[in-house]
Amino acid sequence: MIALTGANGQLGRLVIDHLNKAGAAGIRALVRSPEKAQDLSGPTVSVVEADYDRPETLAPALAGVDRLLLISGSEIGQRARQHKAVIDAAKKAGVSFIAYTSILNADKSPMILAKEHRETEAALKASGIPHVLLRNGWYLENYAGTVAAALEHGAVAGSAGTGKIAAAGRSDYAEAAAAVLAGNDTSTRTYELAGSSAFTLADLAGEISAQTGRKIPFNNLPADVYAGILVQAGLPQAFADILADSDMAAAGGALYSDSKDLEGLIGHPSETLKGFVQVQVG
Template identity: 50%
Template sequence: MLVTGATGQLGRLTIDALLERGVAPANVVALVRDRAKATDLETRGITVRVGDFEDPASLDAALAGVDRVVFISGSEVGRRATQHQNVVDAAKRASVELVAYTSIVRADSSPLGLAVEHRATEEALAAAGVPTVLLRNSWYIENYTGQLATQLEHGAVLGAAGEGRVSAATRADFAEAAAAVVTEDGHAGRTYELGGDTAFTLGEYAAEVSAQSGTEVAYRDLSVDDYRTALVGAGLPEGYAEALASSDDGLKQGALLVETGDLSRLIGRPTTPLADAVRAAV
């Protein structure tokens, strides 16, 4: 089975999860753009194949002989619809038995701008007739803890989410779910709305950071425009800042709230509590 984006954070964790579920390293194929970044994977006995979402021929070569694919969505927002279509087409040509695609919560109806390309990819998979399981992921807790150093330095978590609740879970939790659906039978044709067991507000997140670090950190709720400006001022590209700010507006309206319990059922345990994730980051 093949994992796209294998040198990314979610990709590496998915490979770890596959191995933990007993998949032999020789039966795992890591699709990467830069082989130099995958030397550790090769050392572990994993097959590394070089391919690019914008190079259909490289995808055909990478998917040769592959039966199942964990299709981790690309990171180049604005270019993903075309890139993902290339992956879908290659999967169809390779007669792949199952594609597990990492989408976003309620991609078919979400107001989030980030959902547009996910929705297009889901539609492309359906049109191609490729057996698919949709893993509609909510936010990663690491989206927040990845900014921990700045949050502690300034004593503030910035956002525009108000009292909106987000069902965030760790990347490791989502990776375990991806590994589960491609190593078990019966998931083809299913759609899973995935999120942490206990949703939280950004104010509650800030309080948890304060408790775990011993440093007072407060949540500062901004308007969407002011939050966008703050992100650009912090060095983020305008397009990315706009996506994050608008996503907070969606979060405020419940767009990232998940109450299905799908994630904990797939991984066979409760999702990682916010307190544990923050403690590990601190």
């Protein structure tokens, strides 16, 4: 039995799709609110309640599970604690293998976001359960709002300077997770999952320009100025600060790797910047 947390999220749903394509027979979708995820139910998929903040729901949800995909939670600041609750429950339930969606270069990344991933990686090591660290790079989809803002305001804004970003599509990362879960190798290992090609934010601006026929520059800004723009756009201050911090870290290479682990797992190049922008500009 394969189970995955956060199954009702964007990544979780794509992992289930890829597992079904791979012919996985038993999939358990762990969700906080089963009534909101009934469309996931099917011949190969069962939906079960599993709430990070209600540990009493975790052990029953993991009963009989052999392999677990722990998709990192969305509540920044609470994730290490929540992930530890899942890992503890998995150990009690006898789960024999866990895959965890971490972040690219987690062990050395200066990003604020990397801290909870490192703490979760440490908890997995301490558990003694064989596990795989799926250190996902940035999602191309993270730039959907950037493209929309560029089309509206005529510029790409950010603080990443000339830093290269090895991003890939969400579906690429989902396919990699499904390949690990459905594969034969259950040894402990780490994958640095980077996109097949990297780009700078200036490259992103250039691609938008090329596809729209407009001159869209990249404006590299101090992190506090960029965070202020994000707040003006409607983001909470704390989240805006995290995104600005991530951009600053990208300037130093935190979101870049030349690893081919992602291509190796999925068997093809990841989604391109050109293809992503094409979809966004319509």
